[in-house]
Amino acid sequence: MSGVDTTPATIEEVPKKLWGYLVEFEDAAELVSAAERVRDAGYKNWDAHTPFPVHGLNDAMGLRPTRLPFLVFGAGATGCLVGLALQFFTNAVDYKYIISGKPFFSLPANIPVTFELTILFSATAAFAGMLVLNNLPQWYHGLFHSRRFARVTADRFFISIESRDPLFEEQRTKALMESLGSGGEVEAIWEEE
Amino acid sequence: MATTPVDNTYSDIDNTGEDPQERAPLVTGGHDFTSVTESVCRITEREKTPTAWYVAFAISLSLLGVLGLMVAYLFLTGVGVWGVNNPVGWGWAIVNFVFWVGIGHAGTLISAILFLFRQKWRTGINRFAEAMTIFAVACALIFPGIHVGRVWLAYWMGPLPNQMQMWPNFRSPLLWDVFAVSTYGLVSAMFWYMGMIPDLATLRDRAKTKLRAFFYGLFALGWRGSNRQWERYERAYLLLAALATPLVLSVHSVVSFDFAVSQLPGWHTTIFPPYFVAGAIFSGFAMVMTLAIPTRQFLGLKHIITPRHLENIAKIILLTGSMVGYAYGIEFFIAWYGRNPYESFAFESRAFGPYAWAYWTMIACNVISPQLFWFKFCRKNIWVMFAISIVVNIGMWFERFVITVTSLSMDFLPSSHGYYTPTWIDILTFAGSFGLFFTLFLLFLRFLPVVAMAEVKSVMPQAHLVHGEHRGLGDYWGDMPGQHEEKGEQHLKPKTTEDKA
Structure with a gap:
């Protein structure tokens, strides 16, 4: 559904609470300058949403670099040690046998497997670490209540501020967001209690 | 439902010109995010x-x-149904294995190495090239799996505790191969899937049936394009690319160790690892071209997989084909220069012995045919490109055949020389592996996002914060995360950066 359908989702007779506000932008440059203003206003529980990674947005949002590289390095070092230990234990301790007069354990012959396990462990850490740090999978999220948010994966840019933010005040936050957008209305997102 | 008019914006637009004043567009036909x-x-x-x-x-x-039947017949009867004999104990199984693993290498080269080198044109072709890698590795893994004779004991290849209290021999290159290829398969699959998450979310958000919404939603993992997530995602992508780059170089090196670590004339050479890696990239790019030409034609992707993409692939084929030709020459030179009679005999019989027909097929396909890509006409004509890509695929299969079979059939003792002929089981098993490859590839084309949409969007001019700015700030996907941190302040105010241009 890439069509513009800005009608809010139907509100049924269940108790609702305000999840937060959402505002839409048409291009990346506008989003970046808007993000700077939200950052400077001091909000914490807010986010920018884009169809592709927009560089400059990390700084504009004041994000700190992720810890992922340290995780990956740790996993790689573990993989390296596991590879060496596995080969040492199996071929030089637990089941020694002479083959072609080769030593039971010697680095040159044991490098390939050590290397592969280093890569395997670090790549798995990069992939799984990205998911865990990003709280994925997360099949439910308040933003999925918004219909127009569906276009975030196609061609639209958004900023959302959550109601759980300590600075969140319905009127003030809404006013700030209205001043950011390119004339687009600020959408209130409701979720079930 | 936004209806984008399907007109000539999807047709071939020549963007292969070399004008230093202007960057060739990566997406032709005046598209925007919506229409892509x-x-x-x-x-x-x-x-x-x-x-x-x-x-x-x-x-x-x-x-x-057919593959299933052949494998079943093999399991029920034994490897005697193949043409392997004494002295040629390694027949088509290993040839096919090396052939398929080699094809996989282009996908990783495109997704990882070209990413590190900031080659933005990779975004149009990386998704299906990575898919090709995974399916090719799946085909490759079948052959060592079934060639072990007693397949029910294939798990002995892994370091699993067992009732015999024995462990595999880690000093053997064959075991290195098990680790290298399975690591390669797993890392490629993770890389592929991770790259696909944002595009699966696109399909989820556009889904019109419950079924599609459920399955794409399931695999999109709840992706919502959050910049906090993109930040970690991009870092993870960069790390995976940096890890996959040495991995892909190591995999075919380890495959070449299967040969090079043995004592056989014609195999026991130090040139094997780089020579195998160059050959792998050569054959893989040929396969990318074989797949890209019909894919862009039938799926209407000519604006994303443009003539320039094909031209670039042709140039890589020319480069790697020449490297392979150089390696063939050096092998002969060293065989002569080394003054080892067995080594020179192995090479004489390669070129002029009973397998001369295979050797000269290989030379014609791998060394001579790609030289046509020196001519711009050949790099622009899809029929020529398609034909050469098929010829190169054939030639690279012959290369592995020549290496494997000629050295084994005539080694040290003339009394144990022999000739190898495949049986129809060998031939049908190999044909069947193409069935597996294309079945998986067709399912991919029908159900998954064939082009990495998020990546393509990030290299379009509209993604630049300031339109028309060309000093790299706008090259989002291509930039290192954090690359602009120290000049971040200017970068934050995109409207004031003209003076830096």
């Missing part, structure tokens, strides 16, 4: 599956059935 999304998604969203797809799928599935 639309043109990729409509491939999987069309309600009626095209008849051509069914025809191709039926052929592939039949071939896959």
Whole structure:
């Protein structure tokens, strides 16, 4: 559904609470300058949403670099040690046998497997670490209540501020967001209690 | 439903010109984010599956059935049904294994190495090239799995505790191979899937049926394009690319160790690792071209996989083909220069012995045919490119055949020389592996996002914060995360950066 359908989702007779506000932008440059203003206003529980990674947005949002590289390095070092230990234990301790007069354990012959396990462990850490740090999978999220948010994966840019933010005040936050957008209305997102 | 008019914006627009004043567009036809999304998604969203797809799928599935029958027959009877004999104990199984693993290498080269080198044109072709890698590795893994004789004991290749209290021999290159290829398969699959998450979310958000919404939603993992997530995602992508780069170079090196670590003349050479890696990239790019030409034609992706993409692939084929030709020459030079009679005999019999027909087929296909790509005409004509890519695929299969079989059939003792001929089981098993490959590839084309939409969007001019700015700030996907941190302040105010241009 890439069509513009800005009608809010139907509100049924269940108790609702305000999840937060959402505002839409048409291009990346506008989003970046808007993000700077939200950052400077001091909000914490807010986010920018884009169809592709927009560089400059990390700084504009004041994000700190992720810890992922340290995780990956740790996993790689573990993989390296596991590879060496596995080969040492199996071929030089637990089941020694002479083959072609080769030593039971010697680095040159044991490098390939050590290397592969280093890569395997670090790549798995990069992939799984990205998911865990990003709280994925997360099949439910308040933003999925918004219909127009569906276009975030196609061609639209958004900023959302959550109601759980300590600075969140319905009127003030809404006013700030209205001043950011390119004339687009600020959408209130409701979720079930 | 936004309806983007399907007009000549999807047709061939020549962007192969070399004008230093102007960057060639990566996406032709004046597209924007909306129409790029639309043109990729409509491939999987069309309600009626095209008849051509069914025809191709039926052929592939039949071939896959042939593979199943051949493998079943092999399991029930034994490896005696193959043409392997004494002295040629390694026949088509290893040839096919090296052939398929080699093909996989181009996908990783495109997704990882070209990413590190900031080659933005990779975004149009990386998704299906990575898919090709995974399917090729799947085909490759079949052969060592089934060639062990007693297949029910294939798990002995892994370091698993067992009742015999024995462990595998880690000093053997064959075991290195088990680790290298399985690591390669797993890392490629993770890389592929991770790259696909944002595009699966696109398909989820456009889904019109419950079924599609459920399955794409399930695999999109709840992706919502959050910049906090993109930040970690991009870092993870960069790390995976940096890890996959040495990995892909190591995999075919380890495959070459299977040969080079043995004592056989013609195999026992130090040139093997780089020579195998160059050959792998050569054959893989040929396969990318074989797949890209019909894919862009039938799926209407000519604006994303442009003539310039094909031209670049042709140039890589020319480069790696020349490297392979150089390696063939150096092998002969060293055989002569080393003054080892067995080594020179091995090479004489390669070129002029009973397998001369295979050797000269290989030379014609791998060394001579890609030289046509020196001519711009050949790099622009899709028929020539398609034909050469097929010829190169054939030639690279012959290369592995020549290496494996000629050295084994005539080694040290003339009394144990022999000639190898494949049986029809060998031939049908190899044909069947193409069935597996194309079955998987056709399913991919029908159900998954064929082009990495998020990546393509990030290299379009509209993604630049300041339109028309060309000093790299706008090259989002291509930039290192954090690369602009120290000049971040200027970067934050995009409207004031003209003076830096």
